[in-house]
Amino acid sequence: MGSEVKEINLKALFIGDKSENGYLYKDILSELIDEHLGWRHNYMPQDPPEITIEDQQSDSYRQTVTRMKNVLGEVSTRLRTHSVPWHTAGRYWGHMNAETLMPALLAYNFAMLWNGNNVAYESSPATSQMEEEVGSDFAKLMGFENGWGHIVADGSLANLEGLWYARNIKSLPLAMKDVIPEAVADKTDWQLMNLSMEEILGILKKFPDRIDDIKSKSARSGKNLQKLGKWLVPQTKHYSWMKAADIIGIGLDQVVQVPLNNKYRMDVVALENVIRDFAKKEIPILGVVAVVGSTEEGAIDEVDKIVALRKKLQKEGIYFYLHVDAAYGGYARSIVLDEDGSLIPYEKLTSWYTEHGVFTKADGMISRDVYNAFAAISEAESVTIDPHKMGYIPYSAGGIAIKDIFMREVISYFATYVFEKGAEIPALLGAYILEGSKAGATAASVWAAHHVLPLNVTGYGKLIGASIEGAHHFYDFLKGMSFTIGDKTVDVIPLIHPDFNMVDYVFKERGNQSLAAMNSLNSAFYKASSFTAGCLYDNGYITSHTDFSVADYGDSPIAFVHDELGFSMNEWNTTQKVTILRACVLTPYMGDQKEFDKFATQIQLIFQQRLEGILK
């Protein structure tokens, strides 16, 4: 493989907004399929073909082919009529979607013909090996030296798996008290509930013959779930955290939402207060979730400060499991890593970016806060990372990385027919994961992408850099923009300067003092700029929206609604939500200011027309 590339050209890696690389895609695919067909042909070439030419000439064969073609024709019609044109270079400013990488699509299509099942090596020797390597990539990307990882169907499941790890590991000390009391005799229950993961696994490793016994008394038995304490998430948490707490059995009553600071990051001072308040009541903290790339704001929690807080509290006998939900932002850690996967010092980022063409303007794209947060992820116990988000891989491809490969032993299972405990088979994946059968094709897809685009500043860093710069262009474009609609003036006001590549914004009529009226305006704008307006195929500007409600966000939006937009506190208290427009900027083409400007004029015109349609 090792072909040297002086500089990756991202334009060679996508089919293209106007199918510019369509023929390249088809040529490579055709060659790959031929290689597969030849493989079938040549396995035991002496065997007779089961489908004869006579079969192929029969009426029933021809009728069946006709039916198949008609059905696929209907699939094509439906998809062309009702799909989202997020391949566009500059007209889709909505959900977390864009073109996906050609190598990922091609590898998926190809590997699918073999249909490996990565639940067990036996079913998928080639793709199981690839998943093992991809898992290793995830761990290395997060800075886990002794880590491990694997592909998960999606980020919600990876979050659930992270919580499963936390629940089962944190429950071990109580099981040890039962099975090997001598090992923990010197500790109170409070101390047991505040052992660090290293301490817990350290004790476990000392009793290799008792591991199965201890596991059987852990949370997997159904015992002690309510003793494990609280699961802390920022108010920006993805809703999958609520589902996960429900499913895993600790329950929603144990979930505590931590307020945000005015950058929509978890407020670490508030976090400390929450933890100390529970500690006073001897209620342990099962774990804390830091979000790296919040779903609705792209905010990046200050993982470094959370880690520092944990170190401080640990000295006082308080410890919590730390899971980083980097489903969205995980791949972006590439942008601070050099070719060996080592952290580039912050001061040297600019020169690396200039050398590798990561940004057209290298300054100020990665703030020190964001850098510090990325750097500190290596201190977490587990991390969710979704290839199908910033990995530009087609659905479904989520992922998880864990800090210490030994953590697997706490959740592992063995099923006779797929694997034998202790058997020397590589990658007994089904024993160590929440899921069962899983497409080997996904592993081939992610593996191919990682080999074309290395997980550092020269590869994925460059692709994600283009998306970040595109977001900055969009933010600069919106900020200060205003429209005259008859005798009204409408301003565009972004929520926050993007930590990453998401830009939230609202339209506000100047002088309007009703939050409900502003919400209506933005809802109406969304409706005109989404599938609710009818056919997406002739919609020239598409966006998404979200609501920040008191139920989810508490009073965190006041900084924006009151302080910045000027609505009265009474408005906030009455209306209880603010409707926000939301653009996740994944397009790799808008990092170039000149190209962005070509679309900017069009978009501004559409804004004007839509506002006129709503307000006149």
Add this chain to the structure above:
Amino acid sequence: MGSEVKEINLKALFIGDKSENGYLYKDILSELIDEHLGWRHNYMPQDPPEITIEDQQSDSYRQTVTRMKNVLGEVSTRLRTHSVPWHTAGRYWGHMNAETLMPALLAYNFAMLWNGNNVAYESSPATSQMEEEVGSDFAKLMGFENGWGHIVADGSLANLEGLWYARNIKSLPLAMKDVIPEAVADKTDWQLMNLSMEEILGILKKFPDRIDDIKSKSARSGKNLQKLGKWLVPQTKHYSWMKAADIIGIGLDQVVQVPLNNKYRMDVVALENVIRDFAKKEIPILGVVAVVGSTEEGAIDEVDKIVALRKKLQKEGIYFYLHVDAAYGGYARSIVLDEDGSLIPYEKLTSWYTEHGVFTKADGMISRDVYNAFAAISEAESVTIDPHKMGYIPYSAGGIAIKDIFMREVISYFATYVFEKGAEIPALLGAYILEGSKAGATAASVWAAHHVLPLNVTGYGKLIGASIEGAHHFYDFLKGMSFTIGDKTVDVIPLIHPDFNMVDYVFKERGNQSLAAMNSLNSAFYKASSFTAGCLYDNGYITSHTDFSVADYGDSPIAFVHDELGFSMNEWNTTQKVTILRACVLTPYMGDQKEFDKFATQIQLIFQQRLEGILK
């Protein structure tokens, strides 16, 4: 679509063991891709292409393309070196795998180019609609008139979701006691824990304004998990049931394994005894799992008898949730349904089979036991069904069907940015499922297959019929076969007559009285007939294996080990497991006796050679 097909020709639907339909596959795929490329080209045709011819002529572009081709070359090499040749017509007799349907592959490849995410309609209008229709197909296939269903990443997750439904629904009465005590004031706790699903949902529907309150006090809160009682599974259960009980928080301590009868079906008399023993102690039964197609034997539990038992016990105030794990056998219910999806009377099956060419010999392929089991699935609350098993769909495609669409309300969540409660958007899938993001392409894939092969005796029934008949041929071939190896004679002994399309078998040296020695022989045979022997590509007979151990099966294997094979009870008690070879017969080509015979000679020769290699 509605092209009339007098008789489906299965040979038009697979690429073919010798790539016979390879060109057809490529032609259709090429046309579909062109339709996609044209769509990209023509969305806002006035926009400039971002990838210019100059870009494509640059050094960096060419180098990047070269790297991509090299990486894909490595993917191809690895897959061709280390994949399982289960496309073969008659040499793969192992895991639950075979060729997958061409329309499913094509629809996946095509839909993937749009990369819809079915978590929310907004991201995937076309494929979300298809998933809604596929879910409806699942429900109809199971005989659920008011049911619902959706695609799940795999069967383990669908089982977990079934248990989630059971846990949260069965916990509602205790929540009602808290929130609407007046509604259940006349009932004891024991009665509350034994309300039927209909009764529970009936009460819930009477208090529409209190549903959220009641749900918040249900098991999702973390409350009462240990009060819900026992989860009963047959000893043949898939290991995912242990994981599911762990993850869902009821715990492994609540899982009770029910013994098997000598057909490896759950022993319904034993089941009744288990339930009555718990009832005496006022320990409720959360639910019972019936397996339709056990993973290692293809055994089909007598769902009809379990349903009859439930009716009997209900009169005595005992009720349990019934989940049917038909991950494997679910699609096979097609074989007892007519073109309207109605159950064909048992007596009329033969004439239907003859008319539609389901079997070459129509008699005796579907036993009355199996028919009755299939018929009774409509009485269950939920069913796991995996398209990537008997649906001949590529991974990953699992599924679930529920009896009553209202059940969804008990587990539903809403997240602001993807959906609004009450909004009139079709298919707010993410609110009602365990998972998050999911490939729209999977829905297109399953949808296309269902439209080419209807879920009845004329479509899937015919495909699955071919596999069942192939299994019968293989069983008849093995039964009574013996080999002379020097002065030794080795007999082949099948485990049971197949309920479905799986054939388990052992080699036994005549006169050998050591179970351990027999296990070694079969292990050695497996090793020679699997990836452990080295390259799979030149292996002319491939099978899989399993162990029935006391830990999993209790004493259920005694009927085979002692009664049939003649080992002493002491041998069983000492060795504690029997190693079995296992052939899941999915190939659609071996239903034809003449075609089977062509391979039979080859296989017999390989058996002889391998046994000589082991025993000489």
